[in-house]
Amino acid sequence: MHLGLDEPMRECQYNQICTRNSSPMETSGHKKKRTPRRKWQIFPGRNRFYCNGRVMMARQTGVFYLTLVLIMVTSGLFFAFEWNNPPFQMVTELRFRQADGIYSTQSTVNLCCPFLASNLTPAIPVIGGVLFVFVLGMLFRASFSDPGVLPRATPDEAADLERQIDAANGPSGPGYRPPPRIREVVINGQTVKLKYCFTCKIFRPPRASHCSLCDNCVERFDHHCPWVGNCVGKRNYRFFYLFILSLSFLTVFIFAFVITHVILRSNRTGFLSALKDSPARYPFTGAECVLWSILGLSGFHTYLISSNQTTNEDIKGSWSTKRAKDNYNPYSYGNILTNCCAALCGPLPPSLIDRRGFIQPDTPQPVLHSNGSSMYTSTQLHTHMCDQEHCIQSTKLVLQAAATPLLHSDPVMMGGGGPPLPGKSSLGDPCASLAPSQPSLPSSMPGLGCAGDMLILRDPDTHCHHHHFVSPEETPSPGPMPLTLPCAAHMTHGGHINPAQLYGPASQDSLHEDSVRGLVKLSSV
Amino acid sequence: MAETHSLQDMRQQAAIAAKVFIQRDYTSGTVCHFQTKFPSELENRIDKQQFEETVRTLNNLYAEAEKLGGSSYLEGCLACLTAYTIFLCMETHYEKVLKKIAKFIQEQNDKIYAPRGLLLTDPIERGLRVVEVTIFEDRSLGR
Numbered sequence: 001m002h003l004g005l006d007e008p009m010r011e012c013q014y015n016q017i018c019t020r021n022s023s024p025m026e027t028s029g030h031k032k033k034r035t036p037r038r039k040w041q042i043f044p045g046r047n048r049f050y051c052n053g054r055v056m057m058a059r060q061t062g063v064f065y066l067t068l069v070l071i072m073v074t075s076g077l078f079f080a081f082e083w084n085n086p087p088f089q090m091v092t093e094l095r096f097r098q099a100d101g102i103y104s105t106q107s108t109v110n111l112c113c114p115f116l117a118s119n120l121t122p123a124i125p126v127i128g129g130v131l132f133v134f135v136l137g138m139l140f141r142a143s144f145s146d147p148g149v150l151p152r153a154t155p156d157e158a159a160d161l162e163r164q165i166d167a168a169n170g171p172s173g174p175g176y177r178p179p180p181r182i183r184e185v186v187i188n189g190q191t192v193k194l195k196y197c198f199t200c201k202i203f204r205p206p207r208a209s210h211c212s213l214c215d216n217c218v219e220r221f222d223h224h225c226p227w228v229g230n231c232v233g234k235r236n237y238r239f240f241y242l243f244i245l246s247l248s249f250l251t252v253f254i255f256a257f258v259i260t261h262v263i264l265r266s267n268r269t270g271f272l273s274a275l276k277d278s279p280a281r282y283p284f285t286g287a288e289c290v291l292w293s294i295l296g297l298s299g300f301h302t303y304l305i306s307s308n309q310t311t312n313e314d315i316k317g318s319w320s321t322k323r324a325k326d327n328y329n330p331y332s333y334g335n336i337l338t339n340c341c342a343a344l345c346g347p348l349p350p351s352l353i354d355r356r357g358f359i360q361p362d363t364p365q366p367v368l369h370s371n372g373s374s375m376y377t378s379t380q381l382h383t384h385m386c387d388q389e390h391c392i393q394s395t396k397l398v399l400q401a402a403a404t405p406l407l408h409s410d411p412v413m414m415g416g417g418g419p420p421l422p423g424k425s426s427l428g429d430p431c432a433s434l435a436p437s438q439p440s441l442p443s444s445m446p447g448l449g450c451a452g453d454m455l456i457l458r459d460p461d462t463h464c465h466h467h468h469f470v471s472p473e474e475t476p477s478p479g480p481m482p483l484t485l486p487c488a489a490h491m492t493h494g495g496h497i498n499p500a501q502l503y504g505p506a507s508q509d510s511l512h513e514d515s516v517r518g519l520v521k522l523s524s525v
Numbered sequence: 526m527a528e529t530h531s532l533q534d535m536r537q538q539a540a541i542a543a544k545v546f547i548q549r550d551y552t553s554g555t556v557c558h559f560q561t562k563f564p565s566e567l568e569n570r571i572d573k574q575q576f577e578e579t580v581r582t583l584n585n586l587y588a589e590a591e592k593l594g595g596s597s598y599l600e601g602c603l604a605c606l607t608a609y610t611i612f613l614c615m616e617t618h619y620e621k622v623l624k625k626i627a628k629f630i631q632e633q634n635d636k637i638y639a640p641r642g643l644l645l646t647d648p649i650e651r652g653l654r655v656v657e658v659t660i661f662e663d664r665s666l667g668r
Contacts, residue, residue, distance in 0.1 A: 134608060137608045137609075141609060151654075154651070156546075156657075157651070160544065187552060187553070188554065202654060206554070206555055219555075238605075330554065341601075342593055344605070345597070345598045345602055346591075346593055346598075347593075347618055348612075348617050350623065352652040352653060353652070
């Protein structure tokens with residue numbers, strides 16, 4: 001409708017979008033030469049990085065700060081109140097009162113071990129202090145380290161896997177639904193199914209799982225812990241376990257001394273009133289709240305370690321004999337001691353994601369999602385098109401663009417869809433190249449593309465399903481749109497879009513490109 | 526002769542004809558072990574025995590890295606006692622073996638694979654998922 005009109009103005013509008021959304025593509029050409037970017041800056045998962053990539057956490061960190069505050073406040077109160085008026089420095093007032101009717105404050109007696117009082121007294125706060133420092137150390141280690149994230153497949157790898165899967169499944173007829181992508185492998189006599197991860201484009205190794213909160217596949221995935229603000233996986237499980245174990249000891253330690261303090265006071269006034277009056281009620285309350293849950297959790301994880309299972313496997317009952325009579329855990333080493341040693345003292349594998357490494361210009365990068373820009377140098381550019389995150393991001397950009405009155409005409413025009421735009425379109429080359437290829441999209445649908453995803457849509461276990469729940473929250477769009485997007489995204493997989501046309505002159509216009517692409521996909525469904 | 530191109534030259538000048546991916550073999554559990562099956566794309570490029578020997582050595586090196594034994598337990602216990610601060614000063618056993626692997630792959634590339642127009646990529650750069658073998662165009666055949 002507005003073709004050919006106000007071309008310079010339209011270009012200005014595109015530039016406005018780019019700068020408003022601070023696309024790195026515009027400035028990256030200049031900036032990359034000066035400040036090489038590190039890999040964490042383009043990491044596709046939903047993680048947060050601090051200290052220039054040294055610290056890696058989940059996106060939601062509020063509960064982690066709560067954990068920190070609870071530990072520090074309870075311990076701080078304990079050290080403040082109990083140390084000022086500790087039971088081990090308290091006078092055995094009863095004894096002296098009974099003896100001569102006079103309160104004596106001359107001698108200090110440790111009620112626990114009277115004959116070792118002078119030796120033990122300094123040891124107790126030291127032990128408390130050491131425990132406290134150890135708890136914090138393990139917490140930080142569990143929270144800040146990489147849990148064992150598997151990096152996403154490069155486009156070449158993904159294409160190779162797709163080819164293998166297509167070859168394995170054979171030609172598909174009309175209405176043929178290919179089975180979900182699963183590989184079976186026999187490990188120590190047990191058949192284990194390896195599922196294909198649509199986000200990471202890999203077959204997940206055994207015991208790996210995709211965390212929907214962090215949007216990463218994690219090796220030996222245990223669970224996502226909001227208290228720790230990170231996933232618990234292969235690389236940080238031992239820190240997590242040591243954290244909850246030492247926290248149990250610290251909580252019991254605090255609880256024990258607080259109870260002792262209150263009991264001593266209650267000799268005079270009675271237990272409940274002593275509890276009410278004593279400042280020890282603060283650490284007491286704090287300690288008791290967490291004591292049973294922490295003790296229970298430690299016990300549970302001790303059981304898991306001794307049987308070499310993950311929380312994920314235990315909850316699903318993967319190796320339970322209820323599933324099948326001859327079901328057993330193929331990863332267990334047979335005895336409890338070896339299982340414990342392997343989990344806690346085994347070799348610590350290094351991080352696979354190399355967060356602080358510099359981005360090499362000649363290495364292929366996996367599909368990005370955070371800023372919608374693509375920086376491929378690999379030969380197979382079209383494989384990035386089937387990234388769901390990319391599509392969801394495109395929708396967001398579309399909606400943002402649609403919200404501005406200046407650009408209101410654009411969606412309307414592209415939504416019209418059908419007739420190919422003239423070669424020299426004021427919208428730029430990518431849009432023009434996309435439009436003519438639209439009619440080819442449905443016919444280029446591979447057997448495993450859309451239909452495969454439709455199957456996955458019904459599988460509650462996969463993250464693909466999760467995306468459909470996440471995206472309505474992320475975008476203000478109405479319901480149907482997000483559901484169709486991944487399908488449309490996969491329809492373009494292996495499609496006939498010429499990569500050169502897409503990435504030629506419009507490299508600085510990537511955001512607009514993405515939003516238009518999203519619209520095109522919408523209209524093509 | 527084209528066979529004597531250095532690795533750098535190859536990467537910069539030669540065009541990539543294809544890439545072959547050697548996948549992981551999970552039959553012995555979660556340990557890092559690659560399939561030793563010889564891919565058909567490399568049949569006219571390299572000797573099957575030589576390739577399998579490379580992969581077997583790689584597998585042995587990874588097994589050494591992940592081995593559970595006295596030394597790894599000792600390292601783990603010591604690390605735990607020092608609240609893992611010891612790793613600020615020293616490398617883990619795994620990292621030491623990874624360096625050995627990187628050296629081994631570099632050596633193999635220089636001696637065996639580059640002269641044949643092939644390039645092995647260190648699996649750690651691919652997240653220990655695959656061994657990527659890049660096949661470069663064979664210019665000597667005038668292709």
